[in-house]
Amino acid sequence: MKTQSEEAVIRCDGVWKVFGANAKKAIKAITSGEMTKVEIRDKLDCVVGVRDASFSVARGEIFCIMGLSGSGKSTLIRHINRLIEPTAGAIYIEGRNVNAMGASELRQLRAEKIGMVFQNMALMPHRNVRDNVAFALEVRGAPEEKRRKVAQDAIDAVELSGWELKYPDELSGGMQQRVGLARAIAADPTILLMDEPFSALDPLIRRQLQGTFMQLSAELHKTTVFITHDLEEAIRIGDRIAIMKDGVLVQVGTPEEIVTRPADDYVAEFVAGISKLDLVTAARIMQPLAWYQQAHGSANTAAWPVAAPTDKLNTLVDLAVGTEHPILIAADGVTVGVVTKSALLRGIQGREDIAQPLPEVI
Amino acid sequence: METSFNWLDPFGSINLNIGEWADGIKGWAMSNRPLIQPIKSFFETIIQSIEGALQTVPPLIMLILLVLIAWQAAGRRVALLVLVCLTVLGLLDPTAWSLAMTTLAIVISSVLICVLIGLPLGVLAGKSDGFEQAMRPGLDTMQTIPAFVYLVPVVMLIGIGNVSGVIVTIIFALPPLVRLTSLGIRNVNPHVVEAARAFGATPRQILFKVELPLATPTILAGLNQTIMLSLSMVVIASMISVRGLGNEVLRAMGRLDAGKAIVGGLGIVMLAIVLDRITQGLGRSGRDRGHRPWWQTGPVGLIANLFYKPA
Numbered sequence: 001m002k003t004q005s006e007e008a009v010i011r012c013d014g015v016w017k018v019f020g021a022n023a024k025k026a027i028k029a030i031t032s033g034e035m036t037k038v039e040i041r042d043k044l045d046c047v048v049g050v051r052d053a054s055f056s057v058a059r060g061e062i063f064c065i066m067g068l069s070g071s072g073k074s075t076l077i078r079h080i081n082r083l084i085e086p087t088a089g090a091i092y093i094e095g096r097n098v099n100a101m102g103a104s105e106l107r108q109l110r111a112e113k114i115g116m117v118f119q120n121m122a123l124m125p126h127r128n129v130r131d132n133v134a135f136a137l138e139v140r141g142a143p144e145e146k147r148r149k150v151a152q153d154a155i156d157a158v159e160l161s162g163w164e165l166k167y168p169d170e171l172s173g174g175m176q177q178r179v180g181l182a183r184a185i186a187a188d189p190t191i192l193l194m195d196e197p198f199s200a201l202d203p204l205i206r207r208q209l210q211g212t213f214m215q216l217s218a219e220l221h222k223t224t225v226f227i228t229h230d231l232e233e234a235i236r237i238g239d240r241i242a243i244m245k246d247g248v249l250v251q252v253g254t255p256e257e258i259v260t261r262p263a264d265d266y267v268a269e270f271v272a273g274i275s276k277l278d279l280v281t282a283a284r285i286m287q288p289l290a291w292y293q294q295a296h297g298s299a300n301t302a303a304w305p306v307a308a309p310t311d312k313l314n315t316l317v318d319l320a321v322g323t324e325h326p327i328l329i330a331a332d333g334v335t336v337g338v339v340t341k342s343a344l345l346r347g348i349q350g351r352e353d354i355a356q357p358l359p360e361v362i
Numbered sequence: 363m364e365t366s367f368n369w370l371d372p373f374g375s376i377n378l379n380i381g382e383w384a385d386g387i388k389g390w391a392m393s394n395r396p397l398i399q400p401i402k403s404f405f406e407t408i409i410q411s412i413e414g415a416l417q418t419v420p421p422l423i424m425l426i427l428l429v430l431i432a433w434q435a436a437g438r439r440v441a442l443l444v445l446v447c448l449t450v451l452g453l454l455d456p457t458a459w460s461l462a463m464t465t466l467a468i469v470i471s472s473v474l475i476c477v478l479i480g481l482p483l484g485v486l487a488g489k490s491d492g493f494e495q496a497m498r499p500g501l502d503t504m505q506t507i508p509a510f511v512y513l514v515p516v517v518m519l520i521g522i523g524n525v526s527g528v529i530v531t532i533i534f535a536l537p538p539l540v541r542l543t544s545l546g547i548r549n550v551n552p553h554v555v556e557a558a559r560a561f562g563a564t565p566r567q568i569l570f571k572v573e574l575p576l577a578t579p580t581i582l583a584g585l586n587q588t589i590m591l592s593l594s595m596v597v598i599a600s601m602i603s604v605r606g607l608g609n610e611v612l613r614a615m616g617r618l619d620a621g622k623a624i625v626g627g628l629g630i631v632m633l634a635i636v637l638d639r640i641t642q643g644l645g646r647s648g649r650d651r652g653h654r655p656w657w658q659t660g661p662v663g664l665i666a667n668l669f670y671k672p673a
Contacts, residue, residue, distance in 0.1 A: 081560055111562025122557035126575045136561040138571075183561070193560075 008056035008092075009191060009223040010063075010080060015053045015089035017075055017247075020046030023087045037246065049075040051247040052089070062217060062224045064238030065249075066231055066270075072247035073227045074119075077193050080225060081114045082106060093191070111136045115184030115222075119196040121176045123168040129155065129179050130164040136187040154182040157216060174205035181213065185220065192217075192224040199229060210236060231270055235259070235279060243267050255279055259350070276313055276350050283309035285347035286329045286337030301335070304328040309336060313347055320344055384515075391519050398519055405525040408474070413467035421452060421459045428636065434660035436643020444636050451632040455625045458607075462629055465596050465606035468524060469637070472531040472592045477585070480536050484543020484581070485569070494544060501537040509534060509598045517602050527596075527604030535591035542584025546577030582645035589637050593630060607633070 018026045026046040029035040040046050050072045057063040067073045078084040079091055082098050091098045093113065101109065115136070123132050131138070133154050134147040142150075155164055158178040168176055177197060184192055197213075198206040214237060217224060228234050234241045235255040242252040243266075251263035259279050262268035286309070293299065305319040306328045316339055319327050327344075329337040339347075367375050391398070416424070425448050433441035452459045487494040512533060513526075520526045550573050558572045574581075596608035603609075610626030613619070657666050 083556060083560060107562040107564060109562075110560060114560070116557070116560040118553060118557060120553050122551070122553040124554055124558075124572060124576075135558070135563075139558075139561060139563045139567050187561075 007059050007094075009059050009094055010225065011056040011092040012053055012076075012079070013090045013092070015050055015076070015079055015091065016087045017049040017072070017079065017084060018046050018087045019049055020044065022046050027088055048072075048247050050079070050086075053244075053247075053249050054089075055242060055249060055252055057223055057225060059223055060221045062226055062237055062239045064226045064228060064234035064241045065244055066228055066234040066241055067244035068229055071244045073229075073244050074195055075247075076244070077195050077225055077227050080191070080193055081110050081116065108140075111140045112187060113189050114191045114193060115187060115189040116193040117177070117180045117184045117195065117197040119199050121168070121173075121180045121200075123176055123179055123183075125168050128165050128167050129160065129171070129182075132168065132179055133182045133186045135183060140187075150186055150188075151182075154186040155179075157185065158182045158212060172205075174201055174209060177201060177209060178212070181209075181216070185216065185222070190223060192222045192226075194224060194226040196227050196229065198233065206233075213237070231274060235274065243270065256281065256284070260284060271350075276348055277317070278312050278314055280313050280347055280350075281309060282307055282311045282313075282316055282327075282329045282337075282339055285313075285343050286339045287343065289328075289335055289338050292326065292338045292340065301328055304338075306330050307339075313344065316344055317348075388515060388518050395519075402520055402525050405471070405475075405528055409467060409471045409524050409528060412470050413464060416463040416467050417460065424463075425449070425452070428640075430661050432636070432640050432643070434656070434662055435640050436646075437660070440639045440643055443639060447632040447635050451629055454629055458625055458629050461605075461607045461610060461626075462633055465593075465608065465630070465633065468527055468531065468596065468599070468604060468606060469589065469592045469633075472528050472535060472595075473585070473589050475528070475532055476536050476539055476588050476592075479532070480539035480584075480588070481543055481581070484540040484584070485547060485574075487540060487544035488547025488573075488577075497540065501540060504533050505537045509595065513598070513602060522603040524604055526602050527599035530599055530602070531592050531595040534595050535588045538587035538591065539581075539584040542587065543577065543581050546580030546584075547573050549580065550576045579645045582641065586638060586641040586645065589641055590634065593634050593637065596630065597626075 016027055020026065022044040023046055026035075026040045026044050026048065029040060029044070030037075030048065030051065035043065037048055040048065053076055055063070065073045065076065075084060079086050080093070080098070082091070082101075086099065090100075093109065098106070098109070124135070127135070130148070130151045134142075134151040137147045137150055152164070155161060158181050160175060160178050160182065163171065163175065168179065171179065177200075180197065184194075194213075198209050201209065210233065226234070226237055228237075231241075235258075238255060240252065240254055241258050243250045243258065243263075245266055251258060251267050253261075256279050258267065259271045259274055259276060262271050289301075303323075304325040304327065305323055307316055307319055307330075309329050309331050311329075316327055320341055326338050326340045328335055329339060419427070425445070428448060429441050429445045432444040451462055483497065487497050509530060513530060516526045516529055520529065554576070555568060555572055558568045563571065596604070596606060597611050598608075600606065600608035600612045607626045607629040610622050610629070614621075614623035614626060654663075657663060
């Protein structure tokens with residue numbers, strides 16, 4: 001049996017979404033390489049939303065999909081709870097094919113397994129905060145008392161206690177999105193779908209809500225698909241990130257992989273401005289101690305500061321500031337490498353010139 | 363009779379006998395009156411029970427009732443206006459109040475049936491583009507065709523009297539309710555509907571918990587229009603022997619009696635103002651009312667607060 005954490009909760013298998021009447025023809029034309037996206041738009045009157053997207057999200061994982069507007073990320077996330085039907089491919093949730101479900105089975109899945117947060121909040125203006133939050137339970141016919149209790153817990157969790165009887169138009173944007181978050185977690189779903197939840201908020205409130213969200217997700221351990229156009233947000237929040245461009249998932253990987261090894265120029269351009277300080281680990285920039293000793297002769301490492309391979313550049317900078325020596329990287333008391341000042345500076349720049357031992361002058 | 367076909371004036375040479383054909387339908391209908399009878403008696407019952415109720419209540423009690431309704435629906439200022447209008451109406455002539463109640467009964471019956479027909483049609487039209495397209499020519503015809511055109515066949519089928527009056531009024535007053543219901547449903551924020559779907563709502567729950575509540579102000583604007591149009595039909599309907607204020611105006615025209623005309627005319631205006639302000643008050647959004655439920659405002663709120671203190 002698989003362990004809980006390795007099991008894929010969401011699995012997308014070759015999902016295509018082409019808008020237009022000639023969708024099937026358009027897919028064939030693209031896969032065979034006959035036509036470009038522009039030709040398809042002009043000749044077949046079709047728009048390609050998502051192109052052959054495959055990925056899976058493990059239980060408890062936060063999976064960020066990052067792309068600019070029009071890249072198809074919002075279309076892709078709507079396939080997971082089948083708000084949009086795929087043209088080809090299939091989506092599985094806990095092993096069940098979402099696209100094969102009947103109407104009532106699908107509604108049950110949506111109400112009990114999946115919570116969704118929207119960029120434009122999409123709260124119901126004629127319902128107060130409590131009734132908005134309890135909506136998923138209400139449509140499943142939960143008794144009034146239970147709805148109240150569950151809604152109260154969710155409202156408390158997003159720090160909105162005392163606002164239960166207010167209406168959405170009496171709340172600020174940030175508070176409205178807290179209600180959206182509370183509504184999504186109220187029915188205690190397995191999966192959270194976040195469609196650019198914080199994009200419409202101003203930076204300060206966005207940070208606050210990111211904080212609230214990360215705290216909640218650490219407590220509740222939900223499997224999350226998080227859409228954003230902000231790479232920094234994706235890096236801060238995501239366990240893994242998928243970069244999407246023109247409907248294609250260009251690269252899928254951990255934040256560190258994306259930043260240090262971009263798959264193509266498009267991704268590279270994106271990550272160029274990203275600070276590596278809190279992303280890149282010592283393990284990535286260290287060189288074997290032997291190389292160092294080859295270049296500088298054996299040295300007494302007793303006075304050198306020591307860090308772990310998982311320590312981020314930020315920590316290394318703090319250590320480097322206080323000494324003239326290189327930093328020794330040790331795991332479980334065993335020396336595994338060394339980080340010189342120039343390697344550290346290169347790491348901050350995002351370059352990896354550690355492949356060969358370079359003669360270093362200190 | 364014509365021996366040659368005139369190409370320059372083809373319409374003069376062709377006679378499709380549409381008039382006779384229509385007459386034929388009329389003849390069929392008149393010989394099959396028993397079929398129409400149940401419909402007629404259904405309408406008759408509605409109108410009579412409403413009028414009966416309105417006429418039995420003493421004018422002063424009715425006046426107070428209407429003022430309280432106005433207060434509840436639209437606030438104190440409108441209640442005051444309604445009080446003034448109704449007093450003026452009553453003082454116009456000793457018979458004016460009773461005539462107004464008869465007219466009100468016709469209007470209420472028509473509007474009631476308009477809502478029963480118009481609301482479902484409007485919801486369907488709001489949900490389906492095809493249905494909306496199909497409805498449009500019908501609604502256009504109902505609104506633009508002169509009332510006199512369908513006055514005759516309706517009378518032929520059903521005879522003169524209140525029932526014909528109500529049917530004629532429905533034909534004229536129904537379209538805005540259908541149109542505005544459809545518009546209201548179409549204008550509901552699609553993101554909110556999507557959210558409702560995403561949380562597992564059934565189509566019926568989406569309609570009743572999201573779309574209809576959010577479309578309510580627009581639907582009530584349509585209801586307001588329907589009421590106003592019904593009221594504007596009372597004079598024309600009086601030609602087929604519908605009693606009430608309209609009949610006063612019609613008789614005054616026949617006799618060049620300015621006094622009667624003013625009583626009838628002003629009476630209709632007063633009634634129109636009262637109905638308009640009350641229904642407009644209903645259409646205010648929750649935000650305008652400060653998000654208090656209806657039972658916490660107006661006279662009901664006063665009484666409710668005596669027994670129940672919100673926590």
